Amino acid sequence: MAKILVTGGTGFIGSHTVVELHNAGYEVVIVDDLSNSNPKILQQLETITGQQPEFVELDLCDEAKVKAFAEQHSDISGVIHFAAFKAVGESVQKPLKYYRNNFYSLINLINAFNSELNLVFSSSCTVYGQPDVLPVTELAPTKKAESPYGNTKQIAEEILQETCAVTPSLKVISLRYFNPVGAHESALIGELPIGVPQNLVPFITQSAIGKRGPITVHGNDYDTVDGSAVRDYIHVVDLAKAHVAAIRRLEAEKAASNYEVFNLGTGTGTTVLQVIAAFEESTGEKLNYTIGGRRDGDVEKVWGDVSKASNELGWTAELGIAEMMSSAWNWEKYLRDNPF
Template identity: 70%
Template sequence: MGKILVTGGTGYIGAHTVVELHREGYEVLIVDNLSNSNIKILDQLQLITGKRFDFVQMDLQDIKAVRQLAKLHHNITGIIHFAASKAVGESVQEPLKYYHNNLGGLLNLLTVFDKEINFVFSSSCTVYGQPDRLPVTEKDPVKSAESPYGNTKQIAEEILRDAAQANVNLNVVCLRYFNPVGAIDSALIGELPLGVPANLVPYITQSAIGKRGPIVVHGNDYDTADGSAVRDYIHVVDLAKAHVSAIKRLEKKAAKERYEIFNIGTGKGYSVLEVIAAFKKTTQQKLDYKIGPRRAGDIAKIYGDVTKAEQVLGWKAKLGIEEMMASAWKWEKYVKANPFE
């Protein structure tokens, strides 16, 4: 096996994917600029796996640094690219930050790693906008993005598609995933947002443990069963395993085309209020919440058809909403007892 470069590898999804890659026997190199993650995650990964992973702190927008990385690690055969800014609301307020960071780093990777390379891209269901039908499939149209963040994912997919068509050495899988939540069974790694969480579940757990005030439900007047927004939530461990499945598919040259797209989710939608109820039921914790205005860039509801991932990629989500909530709460309690600050 060659070496797999994991960009954003100290981040939430990246760190869980590093664990799954290691369990499958891969050598891993982690790159991260630590703008939205913590260096102590390397210690946590060592506790889980018994291995100290190679790590380079760098910004992928620095093409000289990317060239130096490729020179020093010439045995890289695969890249799993997570490194990106990811908050929908922030992207509306700071669009240029998102275009520079999310597209500049990708362009530099593709420019420098122009030999034969397997490339798995962290895409998002945001590329579908508000779908005309549900569940949304990979064949449904990509719509005008509701946020700059979503637009960077759309543009990145177009860049990768065009690059794969032009470069016979580049093989790409784009994973359009839905809302990752939860944590590894040991609770040694999990979602660790800097500052106030932009995502629902870490806000729920921080509220439950007393770190935050009441949860704000952003809108209760959507066209959904209870008026709150509906999303397809997926356990982060299932999601991490999907990236390993994608790398293996590329290594086996099983794809008929050099550019493929897969939805990665559970195929089931939960409303914000349903997630709050599931957390309370699973953990027996009390939660306070209040209704607030809709949030810029949000859509009413989305959940995916994951048939293609099951039949072609050979991957299927195994963990349900109860495991997601229980593991997220276990992680929150771990962080309280073992602060990362």
């Protein structure tokens, strides 16, 4: 079995990707500093897969420790790099914290493995800003980021692209996600925000279960079907499977170049009010929500053209908005009965 390193592997997307790598026959090593995740996720992963994943608690900003880790794990054949700070609001307040963590961790990883690496990088559709044309393709220009977090994704892509241009042994696929939601069908892992959720779906589930007050819909006067903002939501399990497809593409040396970019979404835009309606319909739970003003920095509407991922990665999202909402709700109920 090929051995894959998953950095940030106890996080939301990382933990689901660990499961899908296991299902695909890979051996997995998880590295995480646990600054934004819960160590109990390791037990949950063992319950789901029947196998305890190798885990190393490590701050990837510590250059010497990352180098020592790489020397001890010379049999790693690929890396999926999730580890990064990701709270948009905090990044505005503490930009240096985000630039230090999100860049040093990436650079240390590449240097530690002597740039001989198959690397899948966790990027974001935030690099597009408000696109001029929808659906947005991978060829669309990137726009000035709305936050230091978004800027770290843009600059990290530039770091990787420029390094690949002069380093043939470094092979990278950057995956630009749209909006990951949902949870594993077992309801044993899912999104676990620390503090008040910044994303819509965990706020919905926490509101429905009584942990939060009414949901605020930020704006109902956008140029959309019902006036609320539009996003391309993707089930986290579908997203995890795309990372497996990306690793396989790198292993098979099928990439068109040693730096590639793919959009990951469903290719369909869904409004905030449609998400609320889908949650109510799929769970039978009635939500309490109010209409508020627009938020500064919010994009009006964005969804992706995902045909490149379909044609070249051989990957297509399979789960719809109903499965996203019902699985997220099952996870929230699990947390109520089994608090972390």
